[in-house]
Amino acid sequence: MTPTSLPDPSDPIVVTGLGAVSPLGVGIEATWRGLMAGRSGIRANDRFDASDYACRIAGLVPGRDEPDGLDPLDHVDGKDLRKMDLFILYALAAASQALSQAGWAPDDPEPLSRTATVVGTGVGGVPAMSGAMDTIRSRGPRRLSPFIVPSFLPNLAAGWISIRHGFTGPIGAPTTACAASAQAIADGMRLIRSGEADVALVGGADACVDPISIGGFSAARALATEFNDRPEDASRPFDRARSGFVLSEGAAALVIETLSHARARGATPLAVLAGHGASADAYQLTAGHADGRGPRAAMAKAMAMAGLAPAEVDYVNAHSTSTPVGDAAEIAAIASALPNRGADLAVTATKANTGHLLGAAGALEAAITVEILRRQTIPPAANLPDPEPAARAWTLATEGPVTRPIRAALSNAFGFGGVNACLAFRDAATLPD
Numbered sequence: 001m002t003p004t005s006l007p008d009p010s011d012p013i014v015v016t017g018l019g020a021v022s023p024l025g026v027g028i029e030a031t032w033r034g035l036m037a038g039r040s041g042i043r044a045n046d047r048f049d050a051s052d053y054a055c056r057i058a059g060l061v062p063g064r065d066e067p068d069g070l071d072p073l074d075h076v077d078g079k080d081l082r083k084m085d086l087f088i089l090y091a092l093a094a095a096s097q098a099l100s101q102a103g104w105a106p107d108d109p110e111p112l113s114r115t116a117t118v119v120g121t122g123v124g125g126v127p128a129m130s131g132a133m134d135t136i137r138s139r140g141p142r143r144l145s146p147f148i149v150p151s152f153l154p155n156l157a158a159g160w161i162s163i164r165h166g167f168t169g170p171i172g173a174p175t176t177a178c179a180a181s182a183q184a185i186a187d188g189m190r191l192i193r194s195g196e197a198d199v200a201l202v203g204g205a206d207a208c209v210d211p212i213s214i215g216g217f218s219a220a221r222a223l224a225t226e227f228n229d230r231p232e233d234a235s236r237p238f239d240r241a242r243s244g245f246v247l248s249e250g251a252a253a254l255v256i257e258t259l260s261h262a263r264a265r266g267a268t269p270l271a272v273l274a275g276h277g278a279s280a281d282a283y284q285l286t287a288g289h290a291d292g293r294g295p296r297a298a299m300a301k302a303m304a305m306a307g308l309a310p311a312e313v314d315y316v317n318a319h320s321t322s323t324p325v326g327d328a329a330e331i332a333a334i335a336s337a338l339p340n341r342g343a344d345l346a347v348t349a350t351k352a353n354t355g356h357l358l359g360a361a362g363a364l365e366a367a368i369t370v371e372i373l374r375r376q377t378i379p380p381a382a383n384l385p386d387p388e389p390a391a392r393a394w395t396l397a398t399e400g401p402v403t404r405p406i407r408a409a410l411s412n413a414f415g416f417g418g419v420n421a422c423l424a425f426r427d428a429a430t431l432p433d
Contacts, residue, residue, distance in 0.1 A: 006195045007258060012431060013189055014269035016262050017102025017255030018367045019094035019203070023059035023248050023354050025068025027097055031364075032371050033068075035353055035379035036401060040232035042246050042355050047209045055223040057231040058209040059248025059355030061090065083147040084160065085125030086207035090251035090360075091157035092164060095119075095201055099165065102255035103267055104199055107166075115167040116197035117158045118187045119253070120180030120204040122359025122415065125152025127210040157205045157251075169197045175359070177415025178319075179278075180204050181252065182362030182423055186276035188256055198261050203253035203363040213247060220286065222323060223247060235356075236383040237320035237349030238327055238391050245321040248355030252363035254370070259431060271370040272426040274308070274408070277301025281418030287325050288418060292333025295319075298420040299337040299410055306424035310338045312408050313345065315378060317369045319412040320349035321356045330412065331390045346395040346402055352382035362413030366423050369411040373427045378402040 020027060023041025024034030034041065045058040062069035072081055075093045099105060106112055128151045135143055150156050155173035162171050170191050174183040181204020188200030217223045224244040227234035236242040256273055278301065281294035288294045303310065316334055320327045338345055350368050357364055372378055381397040395402060407430060411423045
């Protein structure tokens with residue numbers, strides 16, 4: 001039945017399913033194996049001829065003939081595949097994985113109407129749009145597909161998932177740059193707390209390794225351009241030799257619901273989604289304050305909602321994209337939000353392995369954070385031989401995987417325009433019996 005009152009605020013929201021399509025492979029297990037092996041998903045960009053570009057590398061989802069690769073026809077039939085840009089395909093694949101793990105496949109109208117779909121993207125279907133312009137120039141506008149517009153609209157990842165699975169509850173698509181999918185997760189949490197949904201499929205997708213994005217970010221001098229001959233070394237969060245981020249692609253999805261709802265249907269909680277926080281820098285288009293005040297505010301809000309004291313946070317999955325200015329500001333934000341911490345606080349940035357998935361990054365890193373809590377293990381840091389001095393007091397996992405008690409964790413996501421988002425998670429072992 002549709003609730004007649006707000007849900008019990010003391011009923012925790014839990015994660016019951018995870019899905020991932022990343023440069024390390026398809027599935028959260030493949031992504032985890034890659035992280036634990038210290039493997040990089042960054043390689044020479046063969047998506048288009050990049051020989052004239054300053055940056056000639058990217059984080060690409062492996063194809064059907066590669067280990068842990070994606071076969072599009074496993075997720076979409078050939079006719080539908082022509083109607084969507086890559087970011088939609090990736091979102092559909094990640095969503096199916098998360099829903100399968102969660103065991104959520106209702107066929108009755110009521111639970112379908114109580115399922116929300118919120119999938120963010122930073123950019124949407126830029127390759128489809130640029131391809132459409134090529135068609136117009138070379139063959140004329142009459143040769144455009146009637147599906148070209150829905151192939152690139154940012155909300156169509158959520159739309160396709162909703163249609164595929166019959167979810168008729170609230171639907172949304174935050175487009176807050178690289179914080180989009182973290183904010184999608186927060187939006188799903190709000191929908192459950194407000195009583196508008198019992199279950200939410202949340203996450204994000206981006207797939208814009210294309211000439212416009214690579215060229216534009218290169219023009220802004222945001223990309224790593226010094227490692228074209230060593231792609232695996234290019235993404236270097238918190239390392240003093242960092243010089244820019246590596247553009248990547250992929251998607252991630254989580255299924256969230258209240259603990260009581262999960263237990264009533266026999267689902268297994270993987271972690272607790274305990275809080276979220278957001279803020280705006282109100283400063284510059286592409287950079288925040290050097291002291292990290294915006295990210296610090298988002299982290300403080302997430303901890304406050306989660307009921308966490310700064311000393312209780314054991315791990316931070318940093319947004320750190322490997323840019324000199326952004327990484328320094330986040331180090332300052334972590335030090336301020338979690339003061340007087342030493343080796344008892346672990347901080348890593350998994351973009352060293354995956355590159356930067358733009359609007360999908362927050363969801364992928366949230367899913368990885370859930371796995372870290374579930375496994376009580378932090379994968380080894382990659383490309384961090386010379387950490388910034390301000391970060392060296394923390395455990396950075398530079399010597400290999402770190403296995404120790406991890407009860408609470410934060411996952412950060414920040415974006416152009418001064419948007420800051422933070423998600424707070426707790427270990428499922430902290431849940432009441």
